[in-house]
Amino acid sequence: MVRHEKLLEVQDLQKNYGKKDNLTKALRGISFDALSGEFLGIMGASGSGKTTLLNCIATIIKPTSGRVLLNGKNISAFDSKDLAEYRGSRIGYLFQDFGLLDNLTGQENILLPLSIHGMDFAKANAQLNELADFLEITDILDKFPSQMSGGQQQRVAAARSLISDPDIVLADEPTGALDTRSAKKLMNKLESINKSSKRTILMVTHDPNAASFCSRILFIQDGIIFHELRRKQGEAREKFYERILQLLAQLGGGSANVL
Amino acid sequence: MFSRLIYRNAKRSRKENLIYFATLVTAVASFYIILSLGRQDVILFLREFESDAIDKLLNQMPIVYGFALFLLFFLILFANQYQLNRRSKEFGTYLILGMRKERLILQLLAEGLITSILALIGGILIGGFLAEMISLTVSKLVGQGIIGHHISLSIGAIILTIIGFLSIQCIALIILGGRLFTQEVHQMLYEEMDKKQDMGHIKGNLLHILIGSIFLAAAYWIVLYRFIDFGGLFMAVAFICGSLGTLFFIRGFGKLLGLLTNLSEKKSTKGLHRFTLRQFQENIANRSTSVAVTSILITLSIILIANGASTIIGFESSFTRTSSLYDFTVSGNDEEVEQFLTSGKMTAYVEDLNRLEIGRMKTEDELGEDVLPVSLVEWSTLRDQLIKATPKSEQEDFLSGKIQGYTISDENSEALNLLGTLETGITSPYLIAETSYNRLLEAIGEKPLNLAESEMAFYFNPDLLPMDELDNMPVLDTILEKAENEGETLLSIANQAMSIRSSVPIRGLVADRSIEIFSAFIVPDSMFDQLVNEGTYATYWNFRIPKKLQDQQGLMSPMMEARDILMASGLEFESYLQNFGRQLFYVVAGSYTTLYMGFLFLIIACTILALQFLTQMKQTRDRYVTLSLLGAKRQQMKKSMHRQVLCIFLLPMSLACISGVIGIRGMISFAMLYFENEVLLYPIAFSFAAVVMVIVVIYGVAVSRAADHEIDKLNWKPHID
Numbered sequence: 001m002v003r004h005e006k007l008l009e010v011q012d013l014q015k016n017y018g019k020k021d022n023l024t025k026a027l028r029g030i031s032f033d034a035l036s037g038e039f040l041g042i043m044g045a046s047g048s049g050k051t052t053l054l055n056c057i058a059t060i061i062k063p064t065s066g067r068v069l070l071n072g073k074n075i076s077a078f079d080s081k082d083l084a085e086y087r088g089s090r091i092g093y094l095f096q097d098f099g100l101l102d103n104l105t106g107q108e109n110i111l112l113p114l115s116i117h118g119m120d121f122a123k124a125n126a127q128l129n130e131l132a133d134f135l136e137i138t139d140i141l142d143k144f145p146s147q148m149s150g151g152q153q154q155r156v157a158a159a160r161s162l163i164s165d166p167d168i169v170l171a172d173e174p175t176g177a178l179d180t181r182s183a184k185k186l187m188n189k190l191e192s193i194n195k196s197s198k199r200t201i202l203m204v205t206h207d208p209n210a211a212s213f214c215s216r217i218l219f220i221q222d223g224i225i226f227h228e229l230r231r232k233q234g235e236a237r238e239k240f241y242e243r244i245l246q247l248l249a250q251l252g253g254g255s256a257n258v259l
Numbered sequence: 260m261f262s263r264l265i266y267r268n269a270k271r272s273r274k275e276n277l278i279y280f281a282t283l284v285t286a287v288a289s290f291y292i293i294l295s296l297g298r299q300d301v302i303l304f305l306r307e308f309e310s311d312a313i314d315k316l317l318n319q320m321p322i323v324y325g326f327a328l329f330l331l332f333f334l335i336l337f338a339n340q341y342q343l344n345r346r347s348k349e350f351g352t353y354l355i356l357g358m359r360k361e362r363l364i365l366q367l368l369a370e371g372l373i374t375s376i377l378a379l380i381g382g383i384l385i386g387g388f389l390a391e392m393i394s395l396t397v398s399k400l401v402g403q404g405i406i407g408h409h410i411s412l413s414i415g416a417i418i419l420t421i422i423g424f425l426s427i428q429c430i431a432l433i434i435l436g437g438r439l440f441t442q443e444v445h446q447m448l449y450e451e452m453d454k455k456q457d458m459g460h461i462k463g464n465l466l467h468i469l470i471g472s473i474f475l476a477a478a479y480w481i482v483l484y485r486f487i488d489f490g491g492l493f494m495a496v497a498f499i500c501g502s503l504g505t506l507f508f509i510r511g512f513g514k515l516l517g518l519l520t521n522l523s524e525k526k527s528t529k530g531l532h533r534f535t536l537r538q539f540q541e542n543i544a545n546r547s548t549s550v551a552v553t554s555i556l557i558t559l560s561i562i563l564i565a566n567g568a569s570t571i572i573g574f575e576s577s578f579t580r581t582s583s584l585y586d587f588t589v590s591g592n593d594e595e596v597e598q599f600l601t602s603g604k605m606t607a608y609v610e611d612l613n614r615l616e617i618g619r620m621k622t623e624d625e626l627g628e629d630v631l632p633v634s635l636v637e638w639s640t641l642r643d644q645l646i647k648a649t650p651k652s653e654q655e656d657f658l659s660g661k662i663q664g665y666t667i668s669d670e671n672s673e674a675l676n677l678l679g680t681l682e683t684g685i686t687s688p689y690l691i692a693e694t695s696y697n698r699l700l701e702a703i704g705e706k707p708l709n710l711a712e713s714e715m716a717f718y719f720n721p722d723l724l725p726m727d728e729l730d731n732m733p734v735l736d737t738i739l740e741k742a743e744n745e746g747e748t749l750l751s752i753a754n755q756a757m758s759i760r761s762s763v764p765i766r767g768l769v770a771d772r773s774i775e776i777f778s779a780f781i782v783p784d785s786m787f788d789q790l791v792n793e794g795t796y797a798t799y800w801n802f803r804i805p806k807k808l809q810d811q812q813g814l815m816s817p818m819m820e821a822r823d824i825l826m827a828s829g830l831e832f833e834s835y836l837q838n839f840g841r842q843l844f845y846v847v848a849g850s851y852t853t854l855y856m857g858f859l860f861l862i863i864a865c866t867i868l869a870l871q872f873l874t875q876m877k878q879t880r881d882r883y884v885t886l887s888l889l890g891a892k893r894q895q896m897k898k899s900m901h902r903q904v905l906c907i908f909l910l911p912m913s914l915a916c917i918s919g920v921i922g923i924r925g926m927i928s929f930a931m932l933y934f935e936n937e938v939l940l941y942p943i944a945f946s947f948a949a950v951v952m953v954i955v956v957i958y959g960v961a962v963s964r965a966a967d968h969e970i971d972k973l974n975w976k977p978h979i980d
């Protein structure tokens with residue numbers, strides 16, 4: 001597959017919840033592109049519309065207006081059959097609550113997208129081992145989620161989102177339910193996956209620490225993007241983190257207001 | 260506003276929860292059917308002939324009703340629990356919004372009352388309809404037009420149904436309400452299935468399966484070989500072993516299934532196969548006890564239904580009237596009877612009128628009175644020949660004195676039965692005058708005997724002596740023919756050598772039971788007059804309903820008319836109706852309760868399985884959301900769901916089928932079950948099996964559809980498919 005320079009194009013996305021009387025405008029026209037191989041972060045306060053945005057891109061909810069193009073294809077206009085084709089195979093998901101099935105083992109959870117799409121398993125095994133090795137979950141592949149720590153569960157979920165070699169991985173607050181150490185470990189892994197295999201990742205977070213692993217961050221408030229921050233070539237993560245904190249302080253006059 | 264909320268909730272929970280509501284309706288209908296038994300046409304009909312027995316049967320009904328009440332209580336409890344679980348989030352929300360617990364429980368009870376009233380209306384309508392259908396079907400099947408139809412609606416039954424149902428519903432709701440009262444709000448809001456995945460160790464599971472298999476094997480062995488030892492105690496042992504075995508087996512199986520899932524790498528990777536297996540495993544492993552209970556219930560249900568069916572088959576075969584010939588037998592003063600039977604009002608109903616003369620043979624009267632009478636019959640040659648004709652094992656037992664006294668049964672050889680029959684009556688055997696028997700033969704279109712002066716024939720009662728055919732008895736006939744050819748004397752009466760006629764067709768001597776003899780000698784009239792003991796001499800006037808009348812109106816209605824006329828006459832009489840009624844009673848008494856219990860068990864088992872599955876489905880709903888996010892199509896998930904339903908029903912069913920078949924075999928080999936009529940066996944067995952299958956399939960389909968509905972509801976986010 002030829003990688004489009006602009007892997008993901010979001011064009012004037014709007015989303016309203018509810019009917020006339022109590023209409024919530026969660027997204028008020030959002031546009032941005034994500035380039036192939038980019039690790040893009042989206043930051044914003046609670047209720048700013050991050051999850052709504054990600055869900056629109058993820059085809060979990062239908063936008064009120066606007067388009068989402070993946071590799072030039074308008075996935076927001078897909079019918080259900082095409083959507084099922086995309087989900088789990090071209091798009092990988094990582095959720096805050098991990099989204100593992102607790103009656104399947106780690107390995108079964110990871111391989112689930114392949115089973116669902118009826119993909120070849122012979123090849124997948126090598127890939128599974130490699131991923132498991134990299135994410136340090138080889139020992140727990142035969143365990144059930146309840147027998148794993150939160151960090152392990154999220155890394156299993158990460159392996160699941162990567163197993164089908166998707167064009168893009170969408171992550172909604174993946175560190176939200178993890179302690180600092182596990183969060184850092186996960187972010188390290190995601191970062192190196194992004195770097196080593198040029199995997200495009202779009203992550204929503206309100207944690208500056210997690211965001212500092214990104215190569216670019218979009219800031220969203222009340223359903224619109226109002227700022228963008230780029231990590232400079234060769235900039236250390238700690239430096240970038242400082243800059244994020246600074247920006248948040250400037251923007252909100254104290255992070256409490258923004259986050 | 261509060262009451263409207265109650266009403267709306269009651270309405271919604273009925274709509275959302277068809278299975279719950281259907282369970283309540285089923286319970287009501289079951290109550291009604293058992294309580295209205297006394298109003299069934301066949302029971303009303305039988306009251307006329309067997310009123311004591313019927314009253315006894317009806318007196319036992321409260322026990323059955325109590326038992327049904329007991330069982331259905333658990334069903335209702337289970338259904339309500341399921342219902343409350345479903346709604347625990349809703350209740351939690353009410354409480355968070357400030358509703359007091361007392362009020363919530365009051366509301367629940369009020370909702371329960373509304374639902375109960377509707378269930379009562381629905382259940383009584385359905386129960387009434389079913390009772391009516393059963394009544395009509397049964398009277399169609401057996402009555403051939405004689406059993407008049409009455410509407411089976413019974414106010415008493417309705418009132419008792421209402422009381423019974425409301426009380427168990429109330430108790431169940433109070434128990435569950437009490438539990439709700441002590442529950443934390445958090446628990447209600449976030450109630451989820453146990454996330455613990457306890458797979459156990461493979462050794463433990465194998466141990467479970469092993470213990471289960473041993474128990475099951477023990478139970479099967481007892482059932483097949485030792486069922487009736489220790490006065491039925493072993494039956495209880497078999498039941499306990501079987502139940503424990505099922506319990507262990509299913510527990511081990513559920514967990515082993517998980518391990519097998521781990522092992523079967525390759526095959527199980529297509530589609531949602533693995534997921535399906537895991538869901539199944541979770542359902543079985545986490546609830547092995549209730550799955551085992553359903554399996555036991557289904558086993559019992561199979562055995563009970565087979566039992567009921569065999570009773571019906573038994574009836575059908577006796578209803579074919581192979582040996583019974585006469586429709587009426589009148590006794591009393593000869594002249595009076597003859598005059599009445601040939602009078603104008605009766606002639607239309609009388610055909611093949613036969614005055615039967617019967618009496619016992621005199622004994623040698625030279626001896627004093629306080630000594631045992633000595634028989635005029637000398638039959639040692641015949642006796643020896645019969646002993647020789649018995650199979651080896653019986654012969655040894657007989658000669659060594661192990662057989663003492665005779666039990667006539669179809670497990671004995673023909674020769675042994677004959678020996679017993681003859682020996683018991685030999686001191687003063689019954690005599691039948693030849694002309695009487697000739698008229699009987701004539702009625703069935705056979706040639707008269709035309710016995711020579713010193714010739715006789717044996718008569719055996721076909722109701723008491725098992726016979727393969729009514730027209731010949733192979734062993735006896737061989738002996739008789741051989742003696743005839745060789746000029747040997749087998750038997751002599753009063754020192755006169757008799758020759759014995761072979762292959763005499765045999766029919767019942769009277770309409771029902773006024774003559775209960777095992778055997779008799781048919782002798783020429785002159786000999787009868789000479790030998791009969793005057794004190795035992797009796798005559799019976801037998802007749803049949805004319806063939807023409809039968810062709811026009813069927814047998815039953817002319818028989819009822821004739822019966823009414825005879826009743827009015829004050830003469831002593833019996834009719835085939837009594838015979839028929841008695842057999843019918845055995846069938847009704849034997850099959851009604853067993854079939855009822857059988858189907859009740861089946862329905863309870865199916866409901867438990869269904870509710871359990873739907874509970875799991877509800878609790879693991881978010882798994883399906885995740886699946887669809889990973890790209891699973893709705894169709895794929897439905898397919899997985901249907902497979903799960905299939906497995907959930909098949910596992911306990913298949914174990915139950917094995918146990919049930921072995922149970923039936925055991926009962927056949929210990930003669931607790933008969934399948935006499937091979938011709939009817941298959942259609943009846945097939946139709947009952949079909950009804951059982953249909954019930955299970957209805958449940959399976961209902962559950963699948965409810966599950967599909969859940970999947971369809973997943974579109975809370977518009978794009979998921």
Ligand SMILES: Nc1ncnc2c1ncn2[C@@H]1O[C@H](COP(=O)(O)OP(=O)(O)O)[C@@H](O)[C@H]1O
Nearest residue numbers: 017018024026045046047048049050051052053
């Ligand atoms: N299903 C929904 N129905 C109605 N309003 C919603 C729904 N989901 C989110 N919202 C509203 O949309 C806005 C954005 O929410 P969300 O995207 O969840 O923000 P974030 O993820 O940044 O916290 C909020 O005001 C929220 O109340």
Ligand SMILES: [Mg+2]
Nearest residue numbers: 047050051052
């Ligand atoms: Mg959010």
